[in-house]
Amino acid sequence: MTGWVEAIIKIIEWPPLWQLVVLGLIAPLAVVIYILWFERKTAARVQRRIGPYHVSPRIAGGLQLLADLIRYSFQEVIIPKTVDKAAFISAPLIALILSILPVVAIPFTDVPKWFPLPMDYSLILALALVTLSPLFIIVAGWASNNKFAIIGGMREAYLIVSYEIIAILSFLAATAMTGTYNLVDIVHAQTGWKWFIVLNPLAFFTAFVGVLLSTSGFPFEIAESEHEVVAGAFTEYSGLMYGINMGAAYLKRMIYSLLLTVVFLGGWYPLKPGEGFIWGYLAPSIVIFIKATILMMIFSFFRAVYGRYRLDQAIEIAWKILFPLTVIAFGLGLLEAYYGII
Amino acid sequence: MNVEELVAKVKEILSDMVKDVVVHKGNDYIEVEIDKDNIIEAAKRMKQAGFDHIKDLTVVDYPKDGVFRIIYNLSSYSNRELSYYIVGLAYNIPRDKPETVTLYPIYTTADFQEREAYEAFGITFKGHPDMRPLLLSPPVAEMKPLRKDFVVKEEPIDLK
Amino acid sequence: MEGNGGKGEGKVYVGNLDVAAKSARKILMSSLRLGKLVDWGTAFSLWPVHLTTSCCGCEFAAAWSPRFDNEQHGALPWIAPRQTNLIIIEGTVSKKMACAVRLVWEQMPQPKFAIAMGACALDGGIFYNSYNIVRPWEIIPVDVYIPGCPPRPESVARAIVELQRKIKRDGVAHKFVEEGWRPDKEYVKPKEDVCAWWRG
Amino acid sequence: MAIIDSAVAGIALVTSAVMMGIAAYGMTYSRNFIRQLLSIEVLFNAVLLFIIVLSTLSPALLTGFGVVLISIVSGEVIVVVAIIAAFYRVGRTLDSSSIEEEGV
Amino acid sequence: MNPGQYLPLMASITGILMIFVSYLVVRSKDLVYASTSLAALGILNALMIGLLGYYIIAIFLTIVYVGAAVMFIIITVSMLGGRSKEIKDEYKGLFTGASVVTVALLIVSSLGAYLGYTRPSSIPASNVADSLLTGYTPVIALIFVALAATLIEAIAIARRG
Amino acid sequence: MSGIVRGTVGFNDLKLPGAWTRKIGKDLYEVFIGPQHPGSGHMRIIIRVDGDIIVEAEPDMGYVHRTMEKLSEVRTWIKSIPLFERMAIHDACNVTLPYVRAVEKLLGIEAPERAKYLRVLLCEINRIAAFLYGFGIFGVFLGHSTMYMWPFGDREVWVELAEWLTGARLTHTYPVFGGVRRDVPAGFTDALRKAIRYMRRRLEDYRKIFVDNPVIRSRLEGVGYIPRNLAIELGITGPNLRASGVKYDVRMNHPYEVYDQLDFEIPVFQEGDAYARVLQRVEEIKQSLRILEQVADWLDKHERSPILHDRFWKTAPPLYKKVFQEQGRAKLMAVYAILKVPKGKAYERGETARGEISYYVESDGKNTPYRVRIHSASARNALVYKYILPGHRVMDLPAIYGSIDYFPPEADR
Amino acid sequence: MPPRPVEKHVHPRGIFSRFKGNLEAIAIGVKYFFDPKRSTLIYPKEYIKLREGYRGFIVLVKNKCISCSSCARICPAAAMKMVKVPVTDPKTGKQRIKKFPVINYNRCIFCGYCVDVCPTEALYHVPYHDIVYESMEEAVTDLESFQKEPEYKTAKEGLPVRYIVDEVKGLVKIRVKKEGGEKK
């Protein structure tokens, strides 16, 4: 009997399962639900109103997103006759899973026992995985066979062209500084409050904007810009499918935030991972999640302040301003390594 | 410039084309009656004289006389003096053969307004590149709703 | 979990998926008592689709302005019909617009609700004898009517509150999931084909 | 361990052989530029796999070589893209034999 | 099941998938789906290379392949709207394909000697970088210049007039 | 002039300066913006795009066409006031005033002075509210949700004032033939002054978050450029016209009510792009505030006096008149319901928030108009889409649409 | 001084002003985040007590009505209709047919013409407007229901508030007593 229980606990604790499903899917989903509520409340606050409220007046409408989720899940899922059914259903789901996949390459602790995979190439692996999911958003738009979805998909495609290098290179500034792809080593290099956001703020800035660009955050919410392309690639999706899609962009941003936290914000510091599951794995990941959530809140705040850029302006900004900045940040990282500041 | 001077000026611009000039109440609206055939020439001259846009194109249906009266109400943006006045360039066309020429090549402003007259009265403006109903859906435009013989009823004030 | 259940049952009744789905609906809604939850979720997540048919749109917009802020009821005006479940007919529906209204209504996923706002949407209002308008209730089934021209933003809020109460009271949403239609509303098919005139 | 590795390598080799065949098939059966380009990409994948398996001489250098190879190949692709665009502008079709068979 | 069986199993599944996906690339009617399949092929290829032990190449292939797939999608949608009216020559294609497979298999089987392949015992990325940096700096510079030249050339060709 | 493609071939013979279009390609992508589309509201714009560039735009109006011109022919004169008000209910007083004035012209009467000031008061309140409404819509078109909420919130201030004055939030039906229906309630002018000061303060906030926001400036500068002569040629009107450098405002060129006695400026911008149109509206709000201040001063200085022309009090007993005057209410006498207007034609114009509205009123001496022809500001501006949109990018569509401040019910009538 | 045109110009922008613009925008966002100055009506719990003179629903005082039909004649929406009712004259005790107005709220546009035109002030507005119906029949009044003030659900559920104009916050919400009068 006890053997069974132990085995089950062991399987649940098993890093691949735990990290992908719990830390990659469930916990970020919880954070995303909170963030969506927070975003609506923040926007409401800046806009001088109260936002969701009556659904649960005691906690300021905190259950709003739950209500939305329930409504979405039990609403009719319309699969129009005009779409390519297989691609229409599977593409967004693949995109969702791919967008959380990078989480397996992110260390939430420095005890090798709790790594889902060896961490030698984790940074570059995470970045490689991050680039995969938008592809399937394009496919989802294409499969929808809808004018707005196709245009939205094409916008997404051109945005990929503009942000991918920025997102990759500005994270790699950390590699330039430390000479390793190993995220654990990168976190270790940030001991003693030598967070990379302080040492290389430029890289953090470009990474931050790159994340905004790649997750359609304001002011770069272009692929879903509702005043021309309605809901972008997801125009035809209804019911739970749309809920999933809506969450996917935020999930992706959450994963990016985790990565930003690990690379620039000192990872699990000031906590030092200890022994066992709780102190070795759970506690540091909570620290990382808290930092990432704060980042997410900052991302959300921009919705209240900015409008959106035009597509060509966004691409132009990416290539004319952000890309040079990113290269400079990378060079800065190299120089810092050269002069031994790290 | 007062209204008499304006009338004189308009008469001078249009010279022999003018059939009749009426000054309406308020002394800021004059209506110049011309011949149907002269409208393009008249419009050209008026535009040259500074009446640079059509304020509106009014069509009035007079079933008793059997005519549609088409009034191009012209005014000016660029000329401060003229802009006080509206000059209506009016002509009649027979009701049973509602056809006339477009002013679109002279006044771009006429584009939509002539389409509107087309759908509401069934007047065809020859030479207009895009003579389709503007506001109404085709079946409703078929009814030519603004003609006087299309009757809309008011409800009586008593409840049965 | 649900996925496995669905698949399992699908296997049992090979070739009779409809029966399986029906029993799954019953089980979910009644035996598992999800019904209440679904009604609650639907009531507090009434997203009106962005369809401004006429000038009542001004007050519709004002109803979501900071002073009245209907988002507090969980209603968020949304862009495309596929993701919404409420349509607010904002005033007059002209013959040209009728087609759009009907299309939007049809393309919204069930369970869906309709509110008619303004005198025009009720009985024509000041345009009662116009030749170019239709009464919205001729083309879609309406749940709540708001009189006024335009109605005050509070009236819109009141309509949403009333609709929420109705959903929770009558269990409209979960009955829909359970049975596939709404028992409380006769489903209208427009008398004439409102899109017949369309030029393709 | 060695046997297992050989098995994997064998599988990889066979796969890449078949892929080469498919790529050759795609290249010849269609006269659409983009289709041919896609087939070339398949071929490139196959060749990459082939080379990697075949070379056990210097893993470190091979890795560097592989990366360089990928870079150069994808760099060359852009020229092809540009040529396609120019070609398209002139003929408004991407059929590689469009000059003779305009009416088809 | 021990890890030993696990590896060939994964490899053969990947191989079969690769063949299937490359068939999709070549044959699917919609070029957008073909391009997506190309991305999938790249990912699977990366997986295969990863199983062979060359992690860096695998990761780099992933990154580059998504870019390539995006490019193909953009190009196909820009110029063809995804679908192409193709003039097909099935028999010629099948013939060439079959002969290439035969030749390649022949080569593979004659290379049986090489199948005593061993997985590389982890090559640190820094070693690669170092070896590239020590001996091949001019080569890298040359690559940069070559890429740059390509860029100019491509822009000059592709833009109008 | 970023954002604009200078085309090679103009597609009509007019060679309009600024209507940059290019030869229409073969396979264009036809996108319907509307009727159910967040970027259009109650109209449809059919755009044909070549990639990201709009090649042809065809505004398809009439989704809110409610046949006001026809209906007015069967209704008595007074019933047409609320009817025409429905064109632009958030700009109600401005829209109906010219009609009322046209009928007054035919009747040969004029409103008493206090009524004139009250009309101006409500007109300017409406104008500000309508501008704020336009800003809100514009803001959300650019994805700036705060700029939707703030102006709508501040608009409530003016709506509240208007409601206090007239008894309805939007559809005031305030001016009637010969005067207005209510006098200012006690304490109104104080609240008005507070609102003016509040609005001035808020304009600074708008500047920070919207007008000077780099994102917004990038979106608007150089977009939707309408040069002066094109603006005149297309006959566009209102702030759009003035932002293109034409010094034309009905309040100045054909003054009505008491506008010629008030001290205010007509701002004119030279740039003619979407950004200039935004600034134009900001400046006009400032001028409206200035007018309101003067009106408030006048109202404070003057005692209550009649707000309805004596002609309509004729049938009433004198006591009746006195009582209502003290209450600040105008009683509509039964004569309104059966009013007959002398034969004649009158043409009257007015400056609404969106530009000039003109009424052609013809009476044949009966109790209903013979013909009323309305040409509203938005109907004039609708031409812009056809001639200006081609050559812009798709994402400029909402920017231009919003900057024109188009209101479909007003255009469709 | 009459109105006069004044030429204005758009300020050009440079890199510095771009930077400043971003900072200002974010700063004001943060400012309102911490001090939203909001005055939202929490609707069913609070409701706006409308001012005297608001044109809300209409009630008939039957014994003031002299059956002159002015109200029905002036109604632009034909919402007000006259019904014929037999009444007994209190003085003479004779039966005769008299006309009274009834209203159809499906049509009424709340223009207030009928109230303003009524020579005997037999009609008056109630100061509330937020009433909705679940079926259209409910909105058509007969003579009986037209004499009663319509049921005001909101007043039972919430507290009355009123908005006053303020210099800093725009509109300020203040509590009022149900009967009227103000309290903080």
Next chain:
Amino acid sequence: MLEMLENALVKSTTSLVVLPVILIIVMIAVVLFLERITRAAEEINKKEPWKYWRYDAANPSKDRDVRKKVSMQYLGYLIIFLAVEPAVILLALLSTASRESLPSLLKVFGVFLAVYTPLLIYAVNESRKVESWMLD
């Protein structure tokens, strides 16, 4: 069995391949299941002929397939991207060099800057010109 869980290769392939595939399959099953159970009754669907048609801003569209050419005029940026990406990736690879070879890495970086700066300026300026990227 449980020991296998500790194997690094098993761990990594599971977390990168096996689990994601399982998750995708489960989610597709959930969506299909929900699609099935939330479907409206036949009677209603019969009365709503447009429900399963494409959403086209409330226009009743006729043609079944709208997948046509959408050639946005930003092809230039695509070319830049394709040309820069390999270089950037090379840089990324080189940046792991041990700290001793940093000087030569800096040299390479200098070459990168020297080669690409003028080039990018030229390329971006070319790509900005919309007219030259019209595809017909």
